Amino acid sequence: MTLLQNLESHLASALQSVTGEPTQPNIAPAADLRFGDYQSNSAMVLAKRLKTNPRALAQSILDNLAIDDLATAKIDGPGFINFTILPQAYASFTKNLLADPRLGVPQPGLNTRIVIDFSAPNVAKPMHVGHIRSTIIGDSLCRIARFLGYNVIADNHIGDWGTQFGMILHGWKTILDHNALSQDPIKELVRVYRIINASTKDDPATLETCKNELVKLQAGDPENLAIWQQCIDVSKLGLEKIYSILDVKFDHWLGESFYNDMLAPLVDDFIEKVLARESNGAICIFSDDSKDPSQDPFKVHREDGWQDNPAIIRKADGGFLYATTDLATIQYRIDTWNADQIWYIVGIPQQLHFRQIFEAANRWGKSANFRHIAFGSILGEDRKLMKTRSGDNVGLTDVLEEAIDRAAKIIAEKNPTLPPDEAAQIAQTVGIGAVKFAELSQNRLTDYVFAWDRMLALQGDTAPYLQYSNVRIRSIFRKLDTDFDPTTATISLEKNEEIHLARLLARFSEILPQVLEDFRPNILANYLLELARAFHSFFEACPVLKSDEPLKSSRLALCHLTSRTLETGLGLLGIKCPERM
RNA sequence: GCUCCCGUAGUUCAAUGGAUAGAACAAGAGUUUCCUAAACUUUAGAUACAGGUUCGAUUCCUGUCGGGAGCACCA
Numbered sequence: 175m176t177l178l179q180n181l182e183s184h185l186a187s188a189l190q191s192v193t194g195e196p197t198q199p200n201i202a203p204a205a206d207l208r209f210g211d212y213q214s215n216s217a218m219v220l221a222k223r224l225k226t227n228p229r230a231l232a233q234s235i236l237d238n239l240a241i242d243d244l245a246t247a248k249i250d251g252p253g254f255i256n257f258t259i260l261p262q263a264y265a266s267f268t269k270n271l272l273a274d275p276r277l278g279v280p281q282p283g284l285n286t287r288i289v290i291d292f293s294a295p296n297v298a299k300p301m302h303v304g305h306i307r308s309t310i311i312g313d314s315l316c317r318i319a320r321f322l323g324y325n326v327i328a329d330n331h332i333g334d335w336g337t338q339f340g341m342i343l344h345g346w347k348t349i350l351d352h353n354a355l356s357q358d359p360i361k362e363l364v365r366v367y368r369i370i371n372a373s374t375k376d377d378p379a380t381l382e383t384c385k386n387e388l389v390k391l392q393a394g395d396p397e398n399l400a401i402w403q404q405c406i407d408v409s410k411l412g413l414e415k416i417y418s419i420l421d422v423k424f425d426h427w428l429g430e431s432f433y434n435d436m437l438a439p440l441v442d443d444f445i446e447k448v449l450a451r452e453s454n455g456a457i458c459i460f461s462d463d464s465k466d467p468s469q470d471p472f473k474v475h476r477e478d479g480w481q482d483n484p485a486i487i488r489k490a491d492g493g494f495l496y497a498t499t500d501l502a503t504i505q506y507r508i509d510t511w512n513a514d515q516i517w518y519i520v521g522i523p524q525q526l527h528f529r530q531i532f533e534a535a536n537r538w539g540k541s542a543n544f545r546h547i548a549f550g551s552i553l554g555e556d557r558k559l560m561k562t563r564s565g566d567n568v569g570l571t572d573v574l575e576e577a578i579d580r581a582a583k584i585i586a587e588k589n590p591t592l593p594p595d596e597a598a599q600i601a602q603t604v605g606i607g608a609v610k611f612a613e614l615s616q617n618r619l620t621d622y623v624f625a626w627d628r629m630l631a632l633q634g635d636t637a638p639y640l641q642y643s644n645v646r647i648r649s650i651f652r653k654l655d656t657d658f659d660p661t662t663a664t665i666s667l668e669k670n671e672e673i674h675l676a677r678l679l680a681r682f683s684e685i686l687p688q689v690l691e692d693f694r695p696n697i698l699a700n701y702l703l704e705l706a707r708a709f710h711s712f713f714e715a716c717p718v719l720k721s722d723e724p725l726k727s728s729r730l731a732l733c734h735l736t737s738r739t740l741e742t743g744l745g746l747l748g749i750k751c752p753e754r755m
Numbered sequence: 756g757c758u759c760c761c762g763u764a765g766u767u768c769a770a771u772g773g774a775u776a777g778a779a780c781a782a783g784a785g786u787u788u789c790c791u792a793a794a795c796u797u798u799a800g801a802u803a804c805a806g807g808u809u810c811g812a813u814u815c816c817u818g819u820c821g822g823g824a825g826c827a828c829c830a
Contacts, residue, residue, distance in 0.1 A: 202771065202773095203771095204774095205770085205773065205774070205776090205777095206774075206775080206777095208775090209774070213773080213774090215772095215773065215811095218773085218810070218811085221810090222809095222810075228810080250774075251773090251774050252773090252774080252810060252811075253810085254773080254774070294830095296830075333830065336829075336830055337829050337830070338829090338830085430830090453827080454827080454828080455828085456827070456828050458827075458828090468757090468758070474757065474758070474825090474826045475756065475757030475758065475826085476756065476757070476826075477756045477757085479756095479757095480757085481826095482827095483826060483827070484827065484828095485827090486827055486828050488828090489827095489828045490828065491828080493828080495828070495829080495830080496829075496830050499830095521824095522759075522760060522823095522824070522825090523759095523760095523824055523825060524825085524830090525758095525759060525760085525824090525825075526758080526759080526825055526826065527825090527830090548760085550760075550761080550823090551760095551823075551824075553823080558823085584793070585793095588791090588792095588793060589791080589793095604793090615768080615769090616767090616768055616769080617768080617769075619760070619761080620761080620768075621760085621761070621822090621823065621824095622767085622768090623767095625767090628767065631767095631779090631780080632793070633779085633780080633793065634767095634778085634779040634780055635767095635768080635769095635778065635779045635780090636779085636793090638793055639779095639793070639794090641793090642791080642793050642794075643794090645791065645793090646790075646791060646794085647790095648791095649790065649791055650790050652790095653790060654790090688771080691771080692771090696768095696769080697771095700769065700770095700777095700778085703778075703779090704778090707778090710794055710795065711794095711795070711796090713790080713794080713795085714786090714794070714795045714796085715795085717789070717790070718790060719790050720789070720790075733790095754791080755791085755793075
């Protein structure tokens with residue numbers, strides 16, 4: 175039980191005594207430490223309902239509160255009840271954490287299966303910075319959900335069957351340089367794709383040829399299929415390399431092509447069940463004349479009033495689309511994997527698409543807790559969206575290499591005596607950590623302009639700041655010349671820096687479940703910054719190795735617990751901790 | 756035209772309807788015979804505008820202004 179839950183249950187029984195009926199307590203971490211650790215506005219909420227004086231009501235709540243060994247409580251302002259946890263309560267709480275492999279974190283997710291759909295790059299095209307958000311946020315949410323006990327399936331729904339293959343097939347047959355292909359396959363595929371893509375823009379005939387190549391591929395043409403397979407194979411190798419640097423893993427790589435055989439029967443089924451009908455030659459899912467068009471994902475407003483904006487599941491030329499594949503994917507995930515929830519880590523611009531396919535799936539009888547976990551866009555210098563097809567995006571590989579490079583330079587400067595192998599390893603851990611943390615420490619909905627210095631900063635609120643606090647702890651334990659057993663240590667807290675550190679350590683278990691309430695890893699990231707700040711202050715103010723027992727053991731225990739919390743927390747963001755730096 | 760997202764210190768970002776709106780960077784002032792100064796301590800600085808709901812609004816509602824995105828055969 176967390177300290178918050180503990181206070182909550184005490185407050186609940188006090189409220190019941192006062193009101194004579196079960197009453198939901200309102201209690202939360204205090205906005206500001208000068209008020210205390212936790213604050214409750216239950217008295218104000220209740221006073222309104224009971225039409226009494228909030229401060230008087232707060233007093234009678236206090237009279238019924240039995241928390242002497244846990245916290246002090248007092249009434250402040252218009253009727254807040256502020257709780258200050260006693261240092262000895264923090265001491266015994268953190269002592270218990272020392273022996274708990276889960277650091278006090280509950281497992282609300284047992285018996286729930288979640289499919290998380292993230293990253294989903296297009297093959298035969300390199301990943302650029304625009305792909306970073308889905309990949310890093312999705313990976314972090316996977317790790318956090320697993321830690322909270324959920325049964326998570328990480329699925330990389332790669333774009334291996336789309337229109338771009340029409341262009342690549344056409345390019346492969348007309349302008350491919352086979353020498354270049356054997357040297358650097360992805361580079362050559364990108365070259366071919368870019369040339370053809372550019373020429374389709376002002377030549378309708380080329381566009382038509384590409385479409386035909388795609389239709390042939392989707393119909394099973396052996397030649398196109400063989401070329402396609404080669405493209406997939408080389409592209410996957412390139413993707414695996416990046417995922418390995420990022421330390422991102424998937425349980426499945428079921429791309430669009432996997433669902434190909436399910437598409438035609440799916441459309442037939444929609445037609446048969448009168449969930450979709452023909453319009454201008456295409457098969458579409460329409461609104462069902464809902465009373466409130468603004469709530470209906472299939473209705474949009476145009477100049478001349480509300481119109482249906484159907485989800486097209488089969489084109490007039492017989493081809494299938496994004497929506498078709500996504501519906502087949504939902505079918506598979508529910509029928510085969512028994513998904514209770516499906517999370518899509520995809521940008522905001524696709525909001526309408528997801529509203530439509532979630533609604534279509536529900537009508538079709540395929541129901542799960544669908545969540546579109548949207549994120550803001552990465553913008554170019556011109557504050558315009560960096561689009562997948564706009565050409566000159568910064569490659570993801572370049573960003574990662576630059577990050578590692580910058581970290582290496584700083585390591586060489588700060589710690590020149592490190593062996594080269596270790597220094598290189600640390601550069602990777604620090605550089606990649608910085609990139610991930612830059613992404614995860616801000617609200618996912620915020621748009622931002624891509625800037626090297628922003629993404630690769632190594633000072634301030636960054637991963638290296640967190641990693642460095644852990645390095646300081648490791649250094650203490652390297653220099654420790656006596657035995658230390660964290661499971662038998664006793665913690666006593668005297669200085670403010672010690673109390674504050676313990677306070678934050680106790681809070682880890684409260685913070686983590688909160689992350690999934692609205693899918694915001696930045697809550698965890700910001701908590702870890704606070705924890706690291708508290709540790710650095712503690713480190714400056716409270717000597718560890720030079721203290722006498724029993725203080726020394728108590729401080730060692732705090733260090734030990736801080737290190738475990740930092741490593742666990744950073745691990746949930748997909749960030750590693752070096753031993754030295 | 757309609758729908759959605761956004762507007763917070765000089766800059767980049769925080770803030771479950773709560774009290775005196777938090778950090779970091781940049782700027783100013785300090786700290787190292789002491790466990791890694793990639794650190795610590797400290798000064799100054801902000802809610803686009805106008806209404807409304809509320810004991811209480813950065814947060815909820817309405818409007819205005821400003822930025823971005825989406826709206827039938829791309830994904």
